[in-house]
Amino acid sequence: MQNNHHKEHLYKILVIGDLGVGKTSIIKRYVHHNFSPNYRATIGVDFALKVLNWDQETVRLQLWDIAGQERFGNMTRVYYREAMGAFIVFDVTRPASFEAVTKWKEDLDSKLTLANGKHVATVLLANKCDQGRDVLTNNGIKMEQFCQENGFVGWYETSAKENINIDEAANCLVKHIIASEKDMLQSEVPDTITPQLEKDKGGTCSSCFRSQ
Amino acid sequence: MEALNTGNPRQTSEEQSTASSHQLHGGSQRRVAAISSPALAVARLTLPRVMDAEGRVDESRLRMHIFKNGGVCPSERGLAWRFLFGMYPCGSTALERSLLQEQLVVRYQVMKRKWQHFLPSAMRMHLNGTDAELLAAVRYFDQRQAQTQQQSQDRSEAVRVRMAFLELQAQILFERVTFDREELQEAIRIIDKDVPRTNRDLSYYQNEGLGNLLVLREILITYAAFHPEVSYAQGMNDLCSRFLEVLDCEVDTFWSFSCYMEKFSRDFRADGLHRKIELEAALLKELDPPLYAHLVKDNMERFTFCHRWLLLGFQREFEHSEALRLFEILSCDHLELISQQVDRARYQERVAQKFSTEDGSESELQAINTDFTFELFICAAILLEHRESLLQCPDDVQLLQYTNGLQGTLDLNSILKKAENHFYNYCKRCAWDYTNGRCRPDRSKHEDFFYHLRSLFVLK
Numbered sequence: 202m203q204n205n206h207h208k209e210h211l212y213k214i215l216v217i218g219d220l221g222v223g224k225t226s227i228i229k230r231y232v233h234h235n236f237s238p239n240y241r242a243t244i245g246v247d248f249a250l251k252v253l254n255w256d257q258e259t260v261r262l263q264l265w266d267i268a269g270q271e272r273f274g275n276m277t278r279v280y281y282r283e284a285m286g287a288f289i290v291f292d293v294t295r296p297a298s299f300e301a302v303t304k305w306k307e308d309l310d311s312k313l314t315l316a317n318g319k320h321v322a323t324v325l326l327a328n329k330c331d332q333g334r335d336v337l338t339n340n341g342i343k344m345e346q347f348c349q350e351n352g353f354v355g356w357y358e359t360s361a362k363e364n365i366n367i368d369e370a371a372n373c374l375v376k377h378i379i380a381s382e383k384d385m386l387q388s389e390v391p392d393t394i395t396p397q398l399e400k401d402k403g404g405t406c407s408s409c410f411r412s413q
Numbered sequence: 414m415e416a417l418n419t420g421n422p423r424q425t426s427e428e429q430s431t432a433s434s435h436q437l438h439g440g441s442q443r444r445v446a447a448i449s450s451p452a453l454a455v456a457r458l459t460l461p462r463v464m465d466a467e468g469r470v471d472e473s474r475l476r477m478h479i480f481k482n483g484g485v486c487p488s489e490r491g492l493a494w495r496f497l498f499g500m501y502p503c504g505s506t507a508l509e510r511s512l513l514q515e516q517l518v519v520r521y522q523v524m525k526r527k528w529q530h531f532l533p534s535a536m537r538m539h540l541n542g543t544d545a546e547l548l549a550a551v552r553y554f555d556q557r558q559a560q561t562q563q564q565s566q567d568r569s570e571a572v573r574v575r576m577a578f579l580e581l582q583a584q585i586l587f588e589r590v591t592f593d594r595e596e597l598q599e600a601i602r603i604i605d606k607d608v609p610r611t612n613r614d615l616s617y618y619q620n621e622g623l624g625n626l627l628v629l630r631e632i633l634i635t636y637a638a639f640h641p642e643v644s645y646a647q648g649m650n651d652l653c654s655r656f657l658e659v660l661d662c663e664v665d666t667f668w669s670f671s672c673y674m675e676k677f678s679r680d681f682r683a684d685g686l687h688r689k690i691e692l693e694a695a696l697l698k699e700l701d702p703p704l705y706a707h708l709v710k711d712n713m714e715r716f717t718f719c720h721r722w723l724l725l726g727f728q729r730e731f732e733h734s735e736a737l738r739l740f741e742i743l744s745c746d747h748l749e750l751i752s753q754q755v756d757r758a759r760y761q762e763r764v765a766q767k768f769s770t771e772d773g774s775e776s777e778l779q780a781i782n783t784d785f786t787f788e789l790f791i792c793a794a795i796l797l798e799h800r801e802s803l804l805q806c807p808d809d810v811q812l813l814q815y816t817n818g819l820q821g822t823l824d825l826n827s828i829l830k831k832a833e834n835h836f837y838n839y840c841k842r843c844a845w846d847y848t849n850g851r852c853r854p855d856r857s858k859h860e861d862f863f864y865h866l867r868s869l870f871v872l873k
Binding site for chain 1: 610647651718
């Protein structure tokens with residue numbers, strides 16, 4: 202793959218978070234450039250593809266839209282496999298959905314590790330920012346600090362409805378995925394993105410990533 | 414499905430059906446569903462030889478009729494479903510049903526009031542302010558509430574006394590029920606998220622019909638409160654919406670939905686659907702080993718693409734009225750490996766075997782797996798129809814992409830026919846596998862068995 206002149210990258214990206222926070226809407230906005238207030242709840246998993254030009258290379262993103270309800274968690278989590286990045290979404294108007302963020306992140310990290318033992322790049326999306334910023338302002342949460350502590354590579358206030366920051370957030374995620382891919386290929390390079398959590402599972406999981 | 418192939422003239426649009434059975438005049442004058450529909454308790458089914466003079470229903474004839482005609486005509490659907498799903502016992506007379514109806518109305522209202530008193534804050538739906546349609550929905554619903562209150566004040570003294578007695582009875586019945594505050598709040602939170610995401614594009618939810626979203630909400634919360642073991646899970650709104658659309662009545666939808674869930678609530682629990690998907694895989698293994706091997710590869714995980722199909726009974730895979738018809742056909746349990754008819758055919762086969770082997774041993778047609786429901790055969794028929802394309806999907810991504818792309822492209826009549834064929838062939842093969850292993854085949858006896866089996870089918 203390295204020797205090809207025109208490189209093509211294919212990345213699987215998960216979109217997870219509490220139910221009704223706008224996961225499907227974000228994907229529809231990003232991929233189909235539209236918005237509807239009437240999307241039906243996702244049952245199981247849905248799927249969309251986005252193609253980007255990235256420094257004369259082609260990047261294909263598989264966006265996996267995973268249903269938010271806890272109860273079917275064991276079924277939908279099979280889709281975590283081989284993902285390279287993730288968005289965790291919450292609804293800025295609903296504090297409970299923010300509280301669920303750490304739970305989703307822990308769940309993701311416990312079930313998914315890259316070949317080098319690191320966690321996949323994850324961007325936090327504070328969606329529905331057109332409707333207020335209650336969660337962000339009232340609780341005195343310092344988002345930068347929260348992201349550092351919880352291992353997010355970045356966060357964005359987004360609105361699928363008003364098309365705010367969706368492309369920016371995706372570009373940020375792709376940038377970090379590419380960085381972590383390079384990092385895996387040249388495993389000597391020290392990690393500069395996130396403080397490392399020492400949970401080395403590389404030995405047990407490397408077989409899952411044969412395709413890379 | 415002969416009637417359908419020749420174009421059943423009674424298969425009119427949904428719009429007309431609701432208009433004729435509920436005295437509405439099309440979508441433009443759509444109203445919020447009634448609380449109760451007492452007139453239907455004494456209404457008569459026009460299906461031939463299904464209802465006797467007192468109003469009792471011959472259940473197996475009803476089911477057979479639905480299956481063989483590929484569904485019931487939409488104008489009769491509302492009444493037929495009240496029997497099909499068990500809200501009205503088939504053995505009840507019209508007179509008995511009138512009394513039952515009153516009891517069901519009062520019970521439901523007592524149940525509803527109980528959670529409303531427990532969580533007064535949940536009486537109003539959580540609104541986020543940007544959904545103008547939903548605000549209108551609340552207004553329409555409130556109007557209905559006001560009208561209903563007026564009507565109950567206008568009741569005669571005799572009716573009031575009877576209602577008071579029924580209410581007392583219901584209160585005693587539900588006195589000991591307790592709710593878990595946190596669990597119920599969580600269920601209501603999800604319901605409030607999902608109800609606005611029910612398929613609002615349906616004509617049923619147009620104009621004042623929008624208020625039906627709130628009716629759906631009340632039903633789902635009441636169900637969740639009184640069934641803590643299932644509570645609420647995503648997808649139940651879609652299912653319940655089917656009942657509401659067809660029955661167009663709050664109380665009847667609650668009870669019919671509850672009856673349905675008695676059988677299918679397992680699918681909505683954490684492990685239930687997993688089991689169903691495993692069964693689907695096992696069935697495919699019987700029907701088409703190479704396709705099974707391709708789909709299973711290293712693990713069962715690839716099969717999860719039929720999660721939504723099996724949870725919602727293919728609701729989003731077929732066009733709306735077709736999906737409704739399929740739901741009805743599947744719900745009549747006619748063509749099931751556990752159905753009486755199949756059982757009788759197998760019993761006769763067993764008796765025949767006893768005579769021909771003359772050893773008198775208890776023989777069973779063990780090869781049949783009765784957990785293979787007709788629904789699973791429908792799913793298998795879809796997969797087999799798209800066999801070549803599926804075999805070309807190299808990984809789970811493409812599989813998912815391909816199967817998601819099938820939404821809205823499937824032809825129900827052809828799928829039904831194929832599913833019947835697979836069902837028939839499966840029964841046939843199981844019997845042959847058995848007879849080859851156990852005794853010398855006796856041609857005439859076989860044909861007898863297959864004749865019995867064959868008579869269950871509509872395809873020729």
